[in-house]
Amino acid sequence: MAAMIMMKRNARIALMVLLTAGLWLALKPTIGNRRLTFLPVRWSEYVDFMDFWFNLGAFGLLGITAWLAFGTKEKILSRAFVMVGIITLLNVLLELVQTSIPGRAVDMADLWAGLLGCVIGIASGLVSQRLMNGRHPNNAVPQVLFLDQTGRLGGAELMLLDIASARAADSEVILFHDGEFRAALESAGVKTRVFRLGDEASAVDRQAGLSRALRCVPGLVDLMLRIARAARSFDVVYANTAKALIIGGPAAKLAGCPLVFHLHDIVADGHFSALNRRLLIFCANTFANAVIANSEATKAAFISSGGRAERCVVIPNGFLIPEVRSTAADIESRRSSLGIPPDAWIVLMAGRLAHWKGQHVLLEALQAMPDAHAVLLGDALFTDEDREYARRLHVQAAVPALAGRVHFAGFQSETLPFFDMADVVVHASVFPEPFGRVIVEGMLACKPVIASRAGGAAEILQHEHTGLLVEPGNARELADVMMRLKNDPKLAADLAQNAQRTAHDTYALHAVQAKIEAVIRETACCENEQAPVAETTAQIRQAA
Structure with a gap:
């Protein structure tokens, strides 16, 4: 297929050369009834005598080059008619322009030669394209x-x-x-x-x-x-x-x-x-x-x-579904490294630290849950605005109602243990999320997931069946839903199991x-x- 692309590009270059040469020759004044004055007199007179066949061959070459440059494997007839029409129209316009050149007049034989040559050329281009497709089958793996x-x-x-x-x-x-x-x-x-x-x-x-x-x-x-x-x-x-x-x-x-x-x-x-x-x-x-x-x-x-x-x-x-999840030792190691007490109820929010992701909404909701700890997995990746937002999050996390309960894990290449140690995964975007990768990761980890009712998140989760949806930016509702899951372990387990089955069926990487x-x-x-x-x-x- 790379060869086909190269052929099209070369054909377009050749087409530009042919059009330039053709225009120059068509609009060149005659001298003593000779157009090709750069040839010997006898040769030039012979070419002018064979004018019909010369035009037939020239337009045939133009037609085959045009088809190789812009032809298609679908809607062949419509594309061919368009090409013939455009080339014929240009030929008619050239004949009309030639009437202003001394010694030149409209020649119907030239028009018929151009039309016939164009049709023959495009047909030849189609055959050539089919032959090339036979040598380069479409089932080859594209690069x-x-x-x-x-x-x-x-x-x-x-x-x-x-x-x-x-x-x-x-x-x-x-x-x-x-x-x-x-x-x-x-x-x-x-x-x-x-x-x-x-x-x-x-x-x-x-x-x-x-x-x-x-x-x-x-x-x-x-x-x-x-x-x-x-x-x-x-x-x-x-x-x-x-x-x-x-x-x-x-x-x-x-x-x-x-x-x-x-x-x-x-x-x-x-x-x-x-x-x-x-x-x-x-x-x-x-x-x-x-x-x-x-x-x-x-x-x-x-x-x-x-x-x-x-x-x-x-x-x-x-998503590549892992065959083995984190061990108890891995989970305990992560807890210890973040300074989370062994009996703490953990809320995980994973993703880039950016205002539209809504980490500040989670921290506001967390103030209503004095026994819960939050892990923010991710970092400010791209802009100065993100980095300023991350700084404000650290300030927010330091207020007395949250002190010691918000843990910034930063960017991690290995995220599995963080999902496995969580009791609930929260997605709190204040703007509609295009997809919500972390939602599916939470589902695959068999964790109950809470997400904003907007964008792709609302398509991934079925409310009250595979997760719970809340209004974007509503910290009070988020706090209520988190408290509901904390106080109802059976609901949390049912949602998590339903979510895991759905994620396996829908989002398998293969x-x-x-x-x-x-x-x-x-x-x-x-x-x-x-x-x-x-x-x-x-x-x-x-x-x-």
């Missing part, structure tokens, strides 16, 4: 270039780690920053390179305005060109974040590569500025052949912001990987077609 903007291990990166690890022999990952993510990929056998994004561009976050965005343009263009050169060796480009799409979309187009965009964010106020929303949707509609949304809420926000529904399919995050691989293969198969997802969505959902 994928994955793009991600960060070197840190967030939820989107953990998902990419699982996807890339499963196809390490046929893929490569380019990161825009170095960090523990690169080390994790390389440990999994995935070839990884870092194309560092400049400081100006790195400072542009989801809430950035126009002036900040414009200052980073030179650095972005340089990075796009580097990615485009790298992408020429691959069949598909896979952008795993919004910034990876904005940079990788034009790069994939330059390289002649189809692109899959994995959308892990809700495109709405609170998550993106108005400018960044418009830019993301424009790039998705312009460059992405397929969009994978991690929840129905994510898909709905994408469509309501202007994203094309026919390109979008929902595939939830997948099933999710199969659905994502189906999108990758369909995108590679369709090459530069713009709507591969619409035809395979039903098959993907059946695989779920």
